[in-house]
Amino acid sequence: MIEIKTDRLILKKPKTKQDKLSIVSQIGDCEVVKWFSKTPYELVMNCKDYLKMSNKHKLDLSIFLGDELIGGVGLALDDDDYYELGYWVGKDYWGKGYATESSKYLLEYALKKLNSPKIKSAYFIDNLPSGNVLQKLGFKEIGIEKRYSDYMKKEMEMMLVIL
Numbered sequence: 001m002i003e004i005k006t007d008r009l010i011l012k013k014p015k016t017k018q019d020k021l022s023i024v025s026q027i028g029d030c031e032v033v034k035w036f037s038k039t040p041y042e043l044v045m046n047c048k049d050y051l052k053m054s055n056k057h058k059l060d061l062s063i064f065l066g067d068e069l070i071g072g073v074g075l076a077l078d079d080d081d082y083y084e085l086g087y088w089v090g091k092d093y094w095g096k097g098y099a100t101e102s103s104k105y106l107l108e109y110a111l112k113k114l115n116s117p118k119i120k121s122a123y124f125i126d127n128l129p130s131g132n133v134l135q136k137l138g139f140k141e142i143g144i145e146k147r148y149s150d151y152m153k154k155e156m157e158m159m160l161v162i163l
Contacts, residue, residue: 022069026090085121
């Protein structure tokens with residue numbers, strides 16, 4: 001089981017009932033979930049299935065501040081052989097550098113453990129804080145595409161980036 005310790009955080013799989021409730025509560029906040037391209041409502045409402053799905057992806061981890069689950073970060077291998085970085089942080093924890101710190105340590109882990117991974121990510125162009133996180137991590141913009149937002153119920157412009 002992977003556990004990555006950063007300066008302030010621990011990245012690991014959620015395990016307890018409280019962890020599950022924290023995920024539901026935080027992803028249920030419209031200010032958080034509006035930045036997801038695919039809203040995991042159905043999975044979150046059935047935490048057992050959500051956690052099964054999370055456990056299938058070795059590099060899909062939760063972000064803990066002490067014993068408190070505050071977000072999630074992960075790398076998933078896509079059909080194009082790129083790993084896609086994704087992350088979210090509960091609204092109460094925005095602006096404290098947790099997304100950058102957790103992503104940085106996960107990327108360092110992946111670069112050591114995986115065989116020359118190609119890594120990409122994306123963010124809705126209106127989500128400037130997410131763009132700033134990816135810029136700090138060294139991602140470079142490569143173009144814009146439209147992606148459907150489950151939450152907004154429309155196509156929105158998404159900036160594509162690679163590391």
